[in-house]
Amino acid sequence: MDEIRGDDAHLIEHRLDSQELFKGKLLHAWRDTVTLPDGGTATREYIVHPGAVVIVPILDDGRVLLERQFRYPVQQVMIEFPAGKLDNGSEDRLACAKRELLEETGYTAREWAHAGELRPVIAYSTEIIDIWFARGLTDGGKRSLDAGEFLDVMLATPQELLDWCRDGKVTDAKTLSCALWLQNVLAGSWQLDWQAQSAA
């Protein structure tokens, strides 16, 4: 990663002061005062997030596992890949991916591969989502959803998923980003380093 370069001084902001705005049950917000590249100052408000994972689970028949879940902020049932937050912000990311896949779908996977990461909202959140692929799936038949969590598990072919991305039926950014990965992995243009894993 070479985003921070020595000649980026004309872009970089530095923290002068940091103030907690509020700490809710979910949202933890801060307002920082920063020095700008031109020497001026500005305020930056943002959510501190513990980080998350998203999983692209591929069945032996080539279909992928997706979820349908009502997302209250957007007031819609969204089609998305399984995902969840790191426990305590310090959980191992692969362990988190295995746990979320099992809890939300009942599936375990024999092989896992780390694909990349995405930052959903760089303007106002620290959140990073780690992207994992899973294959060699087995349905254990038993989900254990969190309290207050309701979702359907569904299957789609990669082509169906891509059609839905084109047609506006899939608009979740992490799922669109995973669709980019899936399309290029299936085409052989992007390689994954698959690792055999013991059962989750």
Added chain:
Amino acid sequence: MDEIRGDDAHLIEHRLDSQELFKGKLLHAWRDTVTLPDGGTATREYIVHPGAVVIVPILDDGRVLLERQFRYPVQQVMIEFPAGKLDNGSEDRLACAKRELLEETGYTAREWAHAGELRPVIAYSTEIIDIWFARGLTDGGKRSLDAGEFLDVMLATPQELLDWCRDGKVTDAKTLSCALWLQNVLAGSWQLDWQAQSAA
């Protein structure tokens, strides 16, 4: 769009009460109490956002216009497509796309096409980003950045952009989502409805 279906009652949450958590200079946060599909209650905290646009500007030589910008919440210089928020939350989306492209890059475009939309963070924000493509670009040579805004304009071939998505040099979710659109539009798999426009 058929995400809300009559048989989705087992997924849908309904607002009981809404409380403003915080209204900052940028962030406007709410906490709602909702009824769950099983009759229980839960709280949902989220950011209310006015909406935004992102632009995929394609030059006559096939290269795309990108920006390098320090994003304070993630403490990195990020490579991203030009984007910005709707003025007053009510600005026409195409007008916003033309304005942001001109202000941030100095370019105008003769043709525009609406691609789709993305929702960056469905767990805790109402934000919707409209995706626009622009071609027939002319560099007017004059940017007008907002106060406190510092960014570099850069060019890349679509293949370079896709390589950066694969290699982790591009991790911004809206840009990854636009890369999915760009790849499929250039391959001819996804069609756009280009419209000639008067100069912005």
